Amino acid sequence: MAATVQPAPPPAADCSSGAEWGIHADWLWRGERCHWRVLGEENAPALVLVHGFAAGSGHWRRNAAVLAAAGWRVYGIDLIGFGASSQPSLRLDNRLWARQLQAFLEQVVQGPAVLVGHSLGGLVALSCAVFFPQLVRAVVAAPLPDPTLLLAGSSSPPRRRPWQRRLQRWLVTLLCQLLPLELLVPLIAHSPLLDLGIQSAYSEAVIGDRDLHRLIARPARRPGAVRALRAMSIAMALRPHGATAPALLRRLGRPLLLIWGQRDRLVPVQVAQQVRRLRPELPLTVLPGSGHCPHDEHADAFNAALLQWLDQLPAAETLSGPGR
Incomplete structure (x- = not known):
C-alpha cells in the first residue's frame, strides 16, 4: 500500500533539523494511520529511528540531520498509540509494534x-x-528497557497452567481498568x-524547552491517549516469555549496540x-x-558514537534478505 504524503507543519527555519525535521507523510497499516518522516538522499542506506514511550519521531530532532549528512537515508516512525499516529485500543505491545515496523x-x-x-x-x-x-x-538500543532484565540471570519461568494464565489475564485487566486514567492523564498532560x-528523564535542566514539552504534550492531550495507554499497559503486562528482552536477546542474530x-x-x-x-560480546x-x-x-x-559503530557494519549486500 502506497504511503500518502501530507504537508509538514511549518518549520521554524528549515525541515532538516528541529522537532519538525524531514518530509512528513502518513501511511495506512491495518486501517490505522501511521505518521512517519524521512530525510536524506533516496539511494542512501536506510536507517529507521524508533522513539520511546510518550514521545514521537520529533524526539530525534538533534540526530536526523547529522545522520543524513553522514550518508544515511533517515526515517522516523511514530508507533501506533504515540506521536501523530492512531491511538486505538489494540493490544499494544512490542510484538504488534515489531509487525508495524x-x-x-x-x-x-x-x-x-x-x-x-x-528506550x-x-x-x-x-x-x-x-x-x-x-x-x-x-540494531541500536539506547537504552534497552524491560523489567524482566532484572531477572536476566535466572532460569526461564516455569510454564503456567491454562487456569493460571486466565487468572493473570483477568487480574491484570481488572487492575488496569480500575486505574483512573481518565483523570490522571489529562491532569498530568495539562499541568506542570x-x-x-519529562525532567525525570534528563540529567540536565530541560524545563522551559518548549519544543520538547510540545512533542510530549500533543499526543498526551489527544482523545485516544487514555485508551491507548490502558491497552498498552494490559498488553505489555501479559506478554509471553518469548517477547521479553532476555528471550529476544538469546535469539538475536544481528549486530547490537547498547x-x-x-x-x-x-533505566539505570x-x-x-x-x-x-x-x-x-555486546558493545556498550x-x-x-x-x-x-x-x-x-x-x-x-x-x-x-553511533556513526563510529555504523562505519564498522558489514555492507548491506552481505546480509540475507531483500536488497535496496
Whole structure:
C-alpha cells in the first residue's frame, strides 16, 4: 500500500533539523494511520529511528540531520498509540509494534535497514530484528528497557497452567481498568506535572524547552491517549516469555549496540550489565552525565558514537534478505 504524503507543519527555519525535521507523510497499516518522516538522499542506506514511550519521531530532532549528512537515508516512525499516529485500543505491545515496523520496512522503506531505538523503541527494534531478521541489518538500543532484565540471570519461568494464565489475564485487566486514567492523564498532560515527568528523564535542566514539552504534550492531550495507554499497559503486562528482552536477546542474530546514559534514573546503567550477562560480546557505550535520553541530551556524543559503530557494519549486500 502506497504511503500518502501530507504537508509538514511549518518549520521554524528549515525541515532538516528541529522537532519538525524531514518530509512528513502518513501511511495506512491495518486501517490505522501511521505518521512517519524521512530525510536524506533516496539511494542512501536506510536507517529507521524508533522513539520511546510518550514521545514521537520529533524526539530525534538533534540526530536526523547529522545522520543524513553522514550518508544515511533517515526515517522516523511514530508507533501506533504515540506521536501523530492512531491511538486505538489494540493490544499494544512490542510484538504488534515489531509487525508495524516490519510492514514499514517492506512497504515504505522497501528494504532492510539499521534500526535505532530509544528506550521502548529499542525493545521494539530488538523484537523486529528477532522476528524479521531479513529486514534488519543491525540494531541500536539506547537504552534497552524491560523489567524482566532484572531477572536476566535466572532460569526461564516455569510454564503456567491454562487456569493460571486466565487468572493473570483477568487480574491484570481488572487492575488496569480500575486505574483512573481518565483523570490522571489529562491532569498530568495539562499541568506542570508533565514538565516534572519529562525532567525525570534528563540529567540536565530541560524545563522551559518548549519544543520538547510540545512533542510530549500533543499526543498526551489527544482523545485516544487514555485508551491507548490502558491497552498498552494490559498488553505489555501479559506478554509471553518469548517477547521479553532476555528471550529476544538469546535469539538475536544481528549486530547490537547498547548506548546508555550514565545518570539514567529510569533505566539505570546497571541494567546494561544484566544485558551483557546474557550477551557478553555486546558493545556498550556509556555517555557520562547523560540521563535517560542520551540522543537528545548529549546529541553530539551520541551521534559520534553511533556513526563510529555504523562505519564498522558489514555492507548491506552481505546480509540475507531483500536488497535496496
